[in-house]
Amino acid sequence: MEIIPPEKHKSSKGFYLPHFAVVRNDRSTTKVRIVFDASCPGSNGVSLNQDLLVGPTLQDDLRHILMRWRAHPVCISSDIVKMYRQVRVSSEDVDFQRILWRENSASEVQHYRLLTVTFGTSSAPYLAIRSLRQVAYDEGVHFPIAAKKVLSDFYVDDLMSGCENFIEGQQLYTEMKQLLRKGGFELQKWTSNDKNLMKWIENEEKLGDKSMKEQIKDNRNSEDNDNKIAEEESKTETPKFVDKSDSITKILGLTWDKCNDTFKYLVQLPTIEEPITKRKVISDISRLYDPLGWLAPIVIKAKIFIQKLWTSGLKWDEKLTPQLLTEWVAYRNELLLIKSFEIPRWMNTRKDDTSVQLHGFCDASSEAYAAVVYIRVIDKCSNINVNLVTSKTKVAPIKQLSIPRLELCGATLLSKLLIEVADTLGIPKQHIHAWSDSSVVLAWLSSHPSRWKVFVANRVAEILGSLDRSQWSHVQSKYNPADIASRGIMPSDISKMRLWKQRPDFLRKVVINYNGDDITYDTNTEEKDF
Incomplete structure (x- = not known):
């Protein structure tokens, strides 16, 4: 930030931001954070945030980033040091980020303007994220691996990425540091599940700190740079590698x-x-x-x-x-x-897997309906691993619906969830399969939507627009994990979640019987008043 000349204090173009400090003793870095209230109205009754555009969403949902993070055998995470403060605001807009400040009660109040993107302004997330992505666009040709990760594996300032092995981890770390440094972004608090990679990164961070200190010392030997280096050193915080003794x-x-x-x-x-x-x-x-x-x-x-x-x-x-x-x-x-309750981070997926499939289950009760998705992986050694990926639940509407119609709502929810997970993890549509224990729902899906009443027809059309009828099969209720989520359990019954957490056993078979109970459906029967 910089001091505003006295002659410009009363300029009509500008906005003064109220601000206060928030202390976070549980943080290892940045224990004191300044909060700027850009939603506070000025003397004309209008706040800065009311006149700022928020900007479009640039990054994927948190759910999607976490799903992809679980796909890596070796996971890596880090975050950018003071990300917002690394992005400069255009000179004609800085007067809208004015503050009043004094060192103590005896000092005179000074007028300042903030020169970088500021917390509390509604446009701040977009400006910072857009700047981060621009670095990948501009410099990505020299760092292709890191550039791809910047565009897909960042959630605001948090990097959630990974790779196949130690060597790839070294390459990712090196490229990411070099790429982001081109835009003035520094990464800190590196974490990984690979202990060898963690030790290597820690050593690299220490060497980086030592090199920076030596460079500052060498520059100080030059009289021309003394003042400049002293000023920069006072402003710059060297990122630290954080390795807590606690593994959590x-x-x-x-x-x-x-x-x-x-x-x-x-x-x-x-x-x-x-x-x-x-x-x-x-x-x-x-x-x-x-x-x-x-x-x-x-x-x-x-x-x-x-x-x-x-x-x-x-x-x-x-x-x-x-x-x-x-x-x-x-x-x-x-x-x-x-x-x-515990769940594995890694879903046993690798680039050389023989087969990767998604299996989804849906169910409904009088109180709620649910959908849950599992990933079934057959590796190059023919080992079969099944892991829980995600689920969604919805409370049944207050207006009473029959159980078959609620089951159909659950099937609709499942079809959307399966497509979402498949798109996120890059799994082809033909490797998706859905299961329901409702013979009525499967019968509805076996005929053209035009045959049914409006409620059923709309949902059947939506489901068949996402998944083919051949991708649906019948499963007995006792093997349907979605049955647990649709009814709900008390926390004391968490031991009953074995089927939910560890998947249905038949998914671990080499060959799965998609004919289920060999149920036949009479599609010539008119829809009952369900």
Whole structure:
């Protein structure tokens, strides 16, 4: 930032940003972060953010980045040091980022303007991400591996990437550092599940720090550069390699054990305070962070409870009824049991696999419907591995629907989810298969949509627009993992999630019987009033 000359203090072109400090003692770097409130209205009642364009979305969804991260045998993560502050704002716009500041209460208030992209402005994420991608476009020809990763494996300033082996990891690290340095971006807090790669990166980071210090020392020997180097050194923070003794790391909100290469789940809820109201309950439920739906059978219970709160007619700060209170306290007290839940980070996928398939399951109950997707991998040695990829659940609408129609909603949800995962992981459509335990839904899918009533016809058309009828098969309910998610379980019943977490056993067979129970469907029967 720079001081604004006194004669320009009263310029009509400008905006002063309110700001305050937020202290994060749990952070290893940047414990104090300044927050700028660009949504605060000025003297004319209009805020800066109201007049700023947000910009289009440039990066993939968090879900997609996490899915791809799980596909790498060797995973790598890092983040950019003060990403926003590395991007310069156009000179004609910096006056809209003015602040008032003084070192202490005895000092005179100074007028400053911020010269780089600033937290709190609605356009900041777009400007920073667009600048990062531009580096890949401009310099990518010299660093092809890193350029591709920049465009696909960044979530804002977090790199979530990976490779096949140690050698590729070295190459990725080297190219990524060199590419981003072209745009003034530095990476820090490197993490990997490969211990040898971690040691190598740590050594490279230390050599980089030593080289930088030696360069500064050499430059200081030149009288012409003394002032310049002193100024730059005071402004520049050298990125550090962070290697915590604890193997537990937070990755985009998820808890990852890098030593065992597994995801864990930890729930941190505040102490219960009376009275328990709808506002407090929904606040607690919002802390259940499960972006890929690995805990859907447990989380769906919370979603169903939210629906009960709304249908009860309770106001936001009104105390729960005794029945709702008992149900909520029992569920909340059991949430701590989720800490025993673990899921592998790596999905056993490699570039030389013989076959990679997606298998999806759907089901519905009177309270909810669900879809879950597994990846089935046959490696070059003919070993078969099956892993949970993702799931989605939805609470059944308040307006009552029959079970077959809810099952059809679940099938629609599954078809969308399968296509989403296939596109994200680059799996061909012909390697997708869907399963349902509803013979009625499979019968509906066996005829042209025009034959059915509007509700069924619309959904059948949507499903068949994504997947062919030949890609659907019948599965018995006892082998259908989506059955668990559609009904929901209490956290204390987490041991019942074996089928959910470890997949149906028949997916591990060399040859899968897609005829299921050899059920035949009478497609000549008119649709019943389901």
